[in-house]
Amino acid sequence: MHKVLSDKRIILVFMLPATLLFLFIVIVPIFISVHYSTLKWDGIGVGKFIGLGNFQQLFTDKRTDFYEAILNSLYLAALSVFIQLPIAFFFARVLASGVKGEGFFRTVYFIPVIVSTVVIGQMWLKIYNPQYGLLNSLLKYVGLGKLSQEWLGNKEIALGSVFVPLIWQYVGYHILLFYAGIKTVPQDIIEAAKIDGASFSTITFRIVVPNIISVIEICVVLAVVGSLKTFDLIYILTNGGPLHATEVPTTLMFNTIFHRIDYGFGSAMAIFIVLECLLLTVAIRGFFGRFDYAK
Amino acid sequence: MPNKKAVSSLYRNRRRPTVQGTLIIVGLSLFAFIQVYPFLWLVLFSFKSNDEIFGGNIAGIPHTWLWGNYSDAFLGGKVGLYLFNSVLVTSFTIVLTLLVACMAAYGISRLRWKLSQPVLVFFLLGMMIPIHATLLPLFIIFKNLRLLNTYWCLILPYTGFALPIAIFILSGFMKAIPLEMEESSFMDGASVFRSFFSIILPIVRPAMATVAILTFLSAWNELMFAITFISKAQYSTLTVGLQSMVGQYSTAWGPIGAGLVIGTVPTIIIYAIMSKQIQDSFMTAGAVKG
Numbered sequence: 001m002h003k004v005l006s007d008k009r010i011i012l013v014f015m016l017p018a019t020l021l022f023l024f025i026v027i028v029p030i031f032i033s034v035h036y037s038t039l040k041w042d043g044i045g046v047g048k049f050i051g052l053g054n055f056q057q058l059f060t061d062k063r064t065d066f067y068e069a070i071l072n073s074l075y076l077a078a079l080s081v082f083i084q085l086p087i088a089f090f091f092a093r094v095l096a097s098g099v100k101g102e103g104f105f106r107t108v109y110f111i112p113v114i115v116s117t118v119v120i121g122q123m124w125l126k127i128y129n130p131q132y133g134l135l136n137s138l139l140k141y142v143g144l145g146k147l148s149q150e151w152l153g154n155k156e157i158a159l160g161s162v163f164v165p166l167i168w169q170y171v172g173y174h175i176l177l178f179y180a181g182i183k184t185v186p187q188d189i190i191e192a193a194k195i196d197g198a199s200f201s202t203i204t205f206r207i208v209v210p211n212i213i214s215v216i217e218i219c220v221v222l223a224v225v226g227s228l229k230t231f232d233l234i235y236i237l238t239n240g241g242p243l244h245a246t247e248v249p250t251t252l253m254f255n256t257i258f259h260r261i262d263y264g265f266g267s268a269m270a271i272f273i274v275l276e277c278l279l280l281t282v283a284i285r286g287f288f289g290r291f292d293y294a295k
Numbered sequence: 296m297p298n299k300k301a302v303s304s305l306y307r308n309r310r311r312p313t314v315q316g317t318l319i320i321v322g323l324s325l326f327a328f329i330q331v332y333p334f335l336w337l338v339l340f341s342f343k344s345n346d347e348i349f350g351g352n353i354a355g356i357p358h359t360w361l362w363g364n365y366s367d368a369f370l371g372g373k374v375g376l377y378l379f380n381s382v383l384v385t386s387f388t389i390v391l392t393l394l395v396a397c398m399a400a401y402g403i404s405r406l407r408w409k410l411s412q413p414v415l416v417f418f419l420l421g422m423m424i425p426i427h428a429t430l431l432p433l434f435i436i437f438k439n440l441r442l443l444n445t446y447w448c449l450i451l452p453y454t455g456f457a458l459p460i461a462i463f464i465l466s467g468f469m470k471a472i473p474l475e476m477e478e479s480s481f482m483d484g485a486s487v488f489r490s491f492f493s494i495i496l497p498i499v500r501p502a503m504a505t506v507a508i509l510t511f512l513s514a515w516n517e518l519m520f521a522i523t524f525i526s527k528a529q530y531s532t533l534t535v536g537l538q539s540m541v542g543q544y545s546t547a548w549g550p551i552g553a554g555l556v557i558g559t560v561p562t563i564i565i566y567a568i569m570s571k572q573i574q575d576s577f578m579t580a581g582a583v584k585g
Contacts, residue, residue, distance in 0.1 A: 004481060004486075005406050006406065008408075011406050011408050013398075014398045014402035015399055015402040015414070017398060018395045018396060018399035021458065022421060022459075025429070025433070025455025026421045026424060026429060026455050028432070029432035029433050030424060030428055030429060032432035032435075032436075033432050091323070094319055095323070099316075099319055099323065101320075106574070107570045108327045109327065109330050110570075110573075110577075111331060111334070111566070114562055114566055114573065115516075115562060116515065116516040116533065116534060117518060117534075118518055118533070118534045118538060118555075118558070119537070119555045119558055119559050122537065122541055122551065123334070123336075123337050123555065124333070126337075126340070126548065126551075127333060131349075134333075134336055134353060137353045137354065168330070172330060176574055176581075177578060180578050218581055218582060222584065229425045229427065235518070235519075253427060254427075254430075254519070266431065270430070271428060273425055273427055273428065274424065274425055277423070277425055278423060
């Protein structure tokens with residue numbers, strides 16, 4: 001009767017479109033990228049095979065700024081994990097404890113997540129505008145005019161200025177994930193602890209956190225991998241400047257390929273980003289895997 | 296009954312507004328303000344003239360509401376055209392993704408063949424791949440196929456990268472449908488295609504909605520492929536178009552603001568209508584990707 005479900009031609013018809021698209025858009029280009037990363041190639045003619053030369057240059061040649069770019073993206077990842085996630089967790093915990101209008105607040109916090117990063121980026125360019133921007137005007141208004149700055153033009157503080165909107169944009173996503181996780185913690189355990197006189201923080205750290213380790217793991221992976229891959233907002237705000245102060249691997253890769261037209265070197269950066277993301281995902285999973293054993 | 300007393304006092308505590316409760320609401324509202332105020336500010340300055348913005352009224356309500364900024368952005372800044380292109384590219388991407396992913400999900404979860412599970416894993420690998428690593432190869436492939444500056448050079452990659460999560464969500468849903476649902480129709484002589492379209496697809500509609508939402512937002516907001524593959528205004532989607540409009544108006548904040556607002560309104564409308572589904576979709580995506 002199920003002959004029809006194992007008909008080879010029918011299977012082919014159902015699987016072929018997705019497989020072809022996926023192969024030619026995602027898989028084949030990755031291998032092409034690996035190939036390019038072994039070439040010295042300016043896009044004209046045929047590249048010259050130089051093995052791992054590009055990768056060697058990535059880490060030994062100081063002029064490439066790649067090392068700084070990686071450090072910047074790691075700073076962002078750390079900031080995301082140790083500042084953004086705790087803030088998000090705190091708000092999610094308060095929301096999930098049954099406040100009036102919890103749905104409303106959750107919905108509002110999520111708005112920046114769905115708005116296009118181009119809009120967010122252009123908006124923050126205006127906020128940071130040295131002469132007429134919202135931030136400097138606000139500082140002047142409250143009498144702190146001395147603190148007004150070229151937020152994106154000063155290479156000492158540009159990196160911090162770029163990180164603020166990045167953290168701001170996605171905090172709502174983590175609030176949502178934490179909130180959903182906390183809601184799955186059995187309410188009767190929390191109620192019982194409350195009746196026994198447990199405080200908000202005791203319940204948080206003794207009951208809620210241990211019960212949502214898997215959600216925390218998801219958030220940490222998303223925050224770290226998201227930070228390593230971040231491109232749009234930095235491209236719009238500074239494109240890596242001033243003087244490479246806000247460079248991250250993706251902006252450097254983009255500019256190496258399309259402005260310096262160094263296809264081989266740029267591809268090596270791309271491959272490095274892929275490997276870095278895989279490696280850190282595995283490392284984070286391994287780290288959280290230890291908690292599973294503890295249970 | 297001592298218990299009853301304890302319970303009723305618990306309830307009373309919950310209902311009476313306490314100092315602590317008020318503080319919590321104030322804190323939450325303050326945070327909501329931080330998340331939303333920049334957008335309100337954007338809307339306000341989109342109605343202002345440069346004289347007003349540069350003359351000191353940066354944060355306040357516009358003295359005169361300059362609707363002209365919107366027609367400037369829509370026609371002069373070509374935001375109308377970009378909006379049209381974005382709608383076209385995004386809807387094509389959603390339809391193609393749904394069709395192709397539903398077929399593959401059906402093939403993986405309901406048809407009988409040995410390699411179905413390995414193939415699913417193969418698709419899931421795609422979620423681990425950052426799109427950056429495919430940028431240059433796709434650029435060169437599209438250049439050779441003369442597909443740069445067409446709608447296809449966006450629709451194809453958007454669909455390709457939407458497939459892994461779409462197939463994952465859809466195949467999970469389809470697997471849960473009992474076999475008997477299809478069996479009876481096969482006995483009546485219906486073909487696999489008939490069963491796919493008239494039995495399976497209607498059942499997985501909620502999963503299709505999730506896929507459509509996720510695909511919509513990623514295609515609508517995508518920047519890197521769009522700025523790389525499209526250089527002609529004729530085919531620019533909103534993200535590229537807005538970038539070039541900002542360059543064109545450089546110091547005229549009003550029309551720039553108006554363009555940014557126009558580009559955001561469709562997203563906000565959709566979010567207002569189905570914020571619950573959108574949040575649920577992101578939860579699913581987070582759980583899958585994380």
